[in-house]
Amino acid sequence: MLLVLEQALNGLQYGVMLFLMAAGLTLVFGIMNLVNLAHGSLYMVGAYLATALARWTGSFVLGGLLALPATLLVGVVVEVVALRTLYERDHLDQVLATFGLILFFNELVAIVWGRAAIYTSLPPSLSGSFMLLPGLRYPTYRALVIGVGVAAAVFLYVLVTSTRLGMLIRAGASNRTMVAALGVNIRWLYTLVFGLGAALAGLAGLMAGPIYAVQPGMGEQILIQVFVVIIIGGIGSIRGAVAGALVVGMVDTLGRAFLRPTLSTIVSPAAADKAGPALASMLIYLMMAAVLFFRPQGLFPTRGR
Amino acid sequence: MLARRDGERDLEDTVRTIIRAVLVGLLTSLVAVGPASAEAVKIGFITSLSGPAGIIGKHMKDSVELALDHLGRKVGGLDVELIYGDDQQKPDVGKQVADEMLKKHKVHFVSGIIWSNVMLAVAPVVTREKVFMIGTNAGPHQLAGKDCSEYFFTTSWQNDQTPEAMGKYMADQGLTDVYIMAPNYAAGKDMLSGFKRYFKGRIVAEVYTQVNQPDYQAEISQIRAANPKAVFVFYPGAMGIQFVKQYAQAGLREQIPVYSVYTIDEVTLPALKEAALGNWETRYWSPDLNNEANTKYVSDFRKKYGYTPSFYGAQSYDGIMLIDSAVRAVRGDLANKAGMITAMRKADYKSTRGPYKYNVNHFPIENFYLLRTVRTPDGEFAMQIQKTVFESHKDAYAKECGMKW
Numbered sequence: 001m002l003l004v005l006e007q008a009l010n011g012l013q014y015g016v017m018l019f020l021m022a023a024g025l026t027l028v029f030g031i032m033n034l035v036n037l038a039h040g041s042l043y044m045v046g047a048y049l050a051t052a053l054a055r056w057t058g059s060f061v062l063g064g065l066l067a068l069p070a071t072l073l074v075g076v077v078v079e080v081v082a083l084r085t086l087y088e089r090d091h092l093d094q095v096l097a098t099f100g101l102i103l104f105f106n107e108l109v110a111i112v113w114g115r116a117a118i119y120t121s122l123p124p125s126l127s128g129s130f131m132l133l134p135g136l137r138y139p140t141y142r143a144l145v146i147g148v149g150v151a152a153a154v155f156l157y158v159l160v161t162s163t164r165l166g167m168l169i170r171a172g173a174s175n176r177t178m179v180a181a182l183g184v185n186i187r188w189l190y191t192l193v194f195g196l197g198a199a200l201a202g203l204a205g206l207m208a209g210p211i212y213a214v215q216p217g218m219g220e221q222i223l224i225q226v227f228v229v230i231i232i233g234g235i236g237s238i239r240g241a242v243a244g245a246l247v248v249g250m251v252d253t254l255g256r257a258f259l260r261p262t263l264s265t266i267v268s269p270a271a272a273d274k275a276g277p278a279l280a281s282m283l284i285y286l287m288m289a290a291v292l293f294f295r296p297q298g299l300f301p302t303r304g305r
Numbered sequence: 306m307l308a309r310r311d312g313e314r315d316l317e318d319t320v321r322t323i324i325r326a327v328l329v330g331l332l333t334s335l336v337a338v339g340p341a342s343a344e345a346v347k348i349g350f351i352t353s354l355s356g357p358a359g360i361i362g363k364h365m366k367d368s369v370e371l372a373l374d375h376l377g378r379k380v381g382g383l384d385v386e387l388i389y390g391d392d393q394q395k396p397d398v399g400k401q402v403a404d405e406m407l408k409k410h411k412v413h414f415v416s417g418i419i420w421s422n423v424m425l426a427v428a429p430v431v432t433r434e435k436v437f438m439i440g441t442n443a444g445p446h447q448l449a450g451k452d453c454s455e456y457f458f459t460t461s462w463q464n465d466q467t468p469e470a471m472g473k474y475m476a477d478q479g480l481t482d483v484y485i486m487a488p489n490y491a492a493g494k495d496m497l498s499g500f501k502r503y504f505k506g507r508i509v510a511e512v513y514t515q516v517n518q519p520d521y522q523a524e525i526s527q528i529r530a531a532n533p534k535a536v537f538v539f540y541p542g543a544m545g546i547q548f549v550k551q552y553a554q555a556g557l558r559e560q561i562p563v564y565s566v567y568t569i570d571e572v573t574l575p576a577l578k579e580a581a582l583g584n585w586e587t588r589y590w591s592p593d594l595n596n597e598a599n600t601k602y603v604s605d606f607r608k609k610y611g612y613t614p615s616f617y618g619a620q621s622y623d624g625i626m627l628i629d630s631a632v633r634a635v636r637g638d639l640a641n642k643a644g645m646i647t648a649m650r651k652a653d654y655k656s657t658r659g660p661y662k663y664n665v666n667h668f669p670i671e672n673f674y675l676l677r678t679v680r681t682p683d684g685e686f687a688m689q690i691q692k693t694v695f696e697s698h699k700d701a702y703a704k705e706c707g708m709k710w
Contacts, residue, residue, distance in 0.1 A: 003530045010522045106355070116360045116612075117546050117576035122554070129556035137529075139554045142522065211551055212519045213543040213576060217356045221519050253523045256514070277489045277513040 002136050007257045008250065009132075013142050015249025016149030020204035021222060022229040022241040023156055024197025030236020030302055031172040032087060032190050035094045038078070038101035039201055039226070040219025046071040046202025047209040047218065048109055051120050060123050067206045068199055075198020079191050087190070106216040117215035126210075145207050152203060153242060160238050169193060173236045173302045225252075228288045234298025243299050248284050255280040345384040346632055346639065348625075349406030351399055351427065352417040354391040357517060357543040361419050361572055361617050362391070365441065367610050368618035369416075371602070372625035374609075380625065381632020383639075388412065394419075394517075396426035403427045407434050413639050414439055416624045419541075419617065421445040421464060421492035432456040435642060437631075441624040442617055444668065445491050446498075450705035453666040456642075458649050460623040460656070461616075462589055463668045463700035464492050465499025467566045470587035470673035470694040471537065472503030475564060481506030484533040484561075486524065488544060489513035496539035496566060502701060509533040521548045525555045533561060541567045546576045553580040569678055570688065571615035578686050586676045590616045590658050591690050594674075598655035613687070619657040630654040650710060662697075666706035670697050 025039045049070045054063025082101060086094050121127075122141055132138045160166035168189055171179045180186045205219075212218060229248050233240025260276030267275075291298065350369055352362040366389060379385060388410050392399035399418065406412045407430070415431045416439040418424045424443035431438040432454040440448075440459035448454075449463040475483065485500060485508060487493030497511060509531050512524060528536060540548045545568035552558060558580075569581045571592065592603045592613055602622055606614040627649055634648030635641040650663050661671045673695040676688045 003526065006526045006530075007523060010526060013522070014520060110359070115363050116572070117543060119576050119578055121578075127554060129554070137556055139522075139551075139556065141554055208519075211547070211554070213357070213546040213550075215357060215543060215576075216359060218519075218543075221357065221517060256523045257527055260512075273511065273513075277515070281489070281515040 002133065004258075005133075006136055006138065007254055009138060009146070010142075010257075011250035011253035012246070013146050013149075013249070014253055015246040016146055016153070017204055017208065018222075018226060018229050018249055019241055019245035020149060020152060020200050020207075021226040022233070022245050023153075023238060024200040025226055026230040026233065026236055026238065026241045027169065027173075027193050028197045029230065031169060031176070031193050033176070034083060034087060035091050035098065036083070036197075037095060037098040037223070038105065039197070040221075040223035041102050041105035042071060042075055042078075042198045042201040042219070043205035043208070043222065044109060044214075044216070044219040045074050045105065046205030047212075047214045048113060048118075048205075049074075049202070050206030051118060051209050051214055052113070060121075060126070064206050068202055071202025071205070072195045072199040075202075076191055076195045078198070079194040083194065084187075084190075102220065105219075110216045115216060117213040120209045120214050122210045141210060145211075148203070148207060152200065156200075156238060165192070225284065228284050230298075231288055232291045232299060234301040236302040237298070237300045240298050240300035240302075247287070251287060252280075252284050255283040259283070344639065345386045346380045346414070346628070347386045347388065347410055347412040348380070348628065349388045349390060349403070349410060349412040349415045350417045350621075351390040351392050351402055351406075351415065351423075352621075353394045353419055354389065356393055358394050358419060361542055361615075364572060364615050364618040365417060365419070365621040368602075368606065368614060368622040369625055371606055371609060372622045372629075375601075375605070376625070376629055380629045381635075381637055383632060383637050386410075390417075392418070392420075392423050392427075394423070396420075396423050399423040400426045400430055403430050407431065407436060412436065414628050416628070417441050417621065418443050420490075421495065422490050424448070425491055428452075428454070428457055437628075437642075437645070439624045439628060441620040443492065444495075444700075446495050446700075446702050449666045449668050449700050450702035451707075453706035453708055455646050455667075455708060458627065458663070458667045460627055460669070461620045462671070463702060464495030465502065465702075466695075466698055466700050467587050467589065467673060468496045468499035468537075468539065469503045469701075470675070470698070471564055471566055471585075472500040474585075474587065474675055474694050475535065475537070476504050476506060480535050482509050482534040483507070483537050484509045484512070484528055484531055484535070485537045486512045486514065487539040488516045488518070490516050492541075493539060499701075500537055504537075517544065519543075519547055521551050522555070525552055525557065528561065529555070529557060536561055536563045538563060538565045539567055540565070542572065545569060545573045549573075549577055549584075550580050570617075571613045572617065574678065574686050574688070575612075581678045582680060582686065584678045586678075586688065587673055587694055588616060588676055588688075589669075589671050589673050590619050591674060591676055591688050593687070593689055594658065596657075596659040599657040599659070602657045623654075623656050623658070626654040626656070627652070664699055664703045665708050665710065666700070666703045667708075668700050668703065670699050672696050673698055 028034050028036050050063050050067035053066045054060050126141045129137045129139045229244040233244025259280045260272050263276050264272035352365045354362040390402035414437045419442045421443040425445050428438045438457045442461050444463040485497055487496050564585050569584050630653050631645040631648045635644040652663055661669045664670050675691045675694050677691050679689045681687050
């Protein structure tokens with residue numbers, strides 16, 4: 001039973017990470033109607049900047065705090081320089097251009113920091129594990145990731161539901177033309193939303209740094225799951241991103257942990273050994289296919305489209 | 306434009322072949338022949354140059370270039386043309402790259418390849434055209450057994466061999482209740498079956514994870530719950546960095562030791578450092594292996610590139626040296642494929658692992674060592690040979706290979 005609880009925590013932690021990525025991606029897609037494949041690159045940039053700044057300042061926390069505005073700045077520059085011209089183009093052009101950005105950022109990072117994975121470390125206070133319940137030890141850093149992720153989700157919720165900016169974001173997701181017609185500077189709103197999305201991706205990246213290998217191309221490994229999340233949740237919807245991320249995080253983690261043992265009680269252990277890992281890695285895609293079939297607009301679609 | 310140039314080259318090649326045949330016919334009756342032609346040796350080198358495995362590709366490419374430096378930019382006395390190809394760690398892309406090398410560049414040798422699934426897609430395409438495939442990493446069991454070919458050689462190992470050495474060492478230590486894990490692809494399966502061939506103790510669970518999976522926390526929680534005496538893993542490249550880091554953060558490092566193959570090496574160690582200190586690996590090569598060729602390779606590599614080479618590099622360096630020995634033996638007559646096969650079977654070159662022999666399936670019969678991560682006096686982290694586990698170890702599949710020589 002404790003093991004199920006522990007795996008649920010793992011699923012929550014993975015879901016939180018996916019949410020931070022998905023929130024930015026879904027906002028940009030929903031409001032700006034822009035397919036941004038380079039979202040994973042911003043995640044990578046966040047991880048690299050946090051690692052470099054932590055080394056420079058000598059403090060893990062300070063590095064993280066500085067990396068956030070730095071990634072936001074990178075996002076704003078990318079939007080102003082490259083993406084602004086793409087809003088009126090069709091999705092295929094956007095996919096091509098942002099794929100180009102992926103290559104650009106991967107090479108840039110390889111030139112600046114080298115092709116090898118770089119060394120990331122945690123302060124001793126975060127690197128161990130602690131007793132969560134009797135008999136259940138949990139890595140301190142993973143617990144911190146859950147905490148920060150939930151805080152970011154709450155912040156986003158408040159921002160979107162109870163501020164003027166949030167109102168504009170929601171309005172932009174529902175009907176862009178009307179927002180522009182009401183005299184809102186839509187260009188300014190776009191830059192802001194993209195910067196916010198970049199900062200969230202950067203936050204996911206800087207938290208991923210100490211757990212994953214920080215190296216060129218790390219963004220593409222998580223990007224596919226993030227797309228699954230926003231398709232399941234409903235494109236453009238923050239609520240959908242929360243739900244989708246948690247569902248994908250839980251299903252993937254629990255599937256990896258328990259599918260094979262469960263299967264072996266139904267079919268022969270040998271068959272379970274063969275089918276288990278393959279099926280576990282397919283689960284989230286099967287789920288996405290089911291959502292697309294029964295509810296193509298996603299679980300929590302934005303209204304008015 | 307390209308097509309026309311190819312056509313011209315075809316015609317040129319045909320004419321050249323006819324002239325050469327006539328000349329050779331005339332000359333052989335008169336005097337001993339020199340090199341049959343002055344054409345360049347073309348070598349296509351396929352590895353992963355982009356994506357997360359790009360760093361492994363860099364180790365290999367840098368080593369190929371160093372080998373060419375050592376040979377004075379000639380292979381077997383002939384000029385050399387190297388064409389690098391990026392397989393992106395995908396079998397279909399690897400096959401396309403190989404096709405292009407064969408058809409467009411008309412290479413004499415294809416070399417390289419990190420991943421077993423890519424190798425299984427590429428090797429048959431190359432050997433079918435009677436072009437040499439010189440593997441410098443992946444050693445899937447199919448190519449060592451029933452699918453062996455006289456045009457396939459490798460300077461590395463058969464996948465099962467290295468985990469066999471670790472299985473033997475762990476069995477000798479009297480360990481039992483071991484939890485074993487690998488990514489779910491061709492090599493992962495070979496690695497675990499090799500381990501089980503020599504490890505006779507109890508295996509708690511055999512777990513396969515997704516290739517390039519970044520997060521192992523779910524699996525690590527399962528390990529903690531199963532509470533085995535030891536863990537054995539095969540996680541090459543970035544997968545290894547992620548697994549080992551996360552295992553340490555989960556606080557399991559002090560409780561359940563991890564033994565591994567191809568997980569902690571000169572590619573991953575700079576990113577792991579103390580998270581890998583004291584860990585055990587088995588391998589056929591190490592930078593501290595003491596022989597003339599290896600000392601030269603390692604010191605010149607460090608001098609030229611400023612980092613420590615890995616086994617991926619040593620194998621690729623050896624690959625070029627093996628090709629050099631073959632071309633030298635036939636005095637540059639690249640049409641004499643039988644002669645080159647005979648030459649390569651002798652492994653007559655200065656290998657970085659020291660002298661070795663080829664088995665009937667063209668896989669090396671070589672030593673395997675136990676390695677440990679240590680901290681060197683200057684504060685760096687390095688792999689060091691502790692002892693020899695197997696001497697002149699043969700792979701388990703050679704008897705399924707029909708070649709006789």
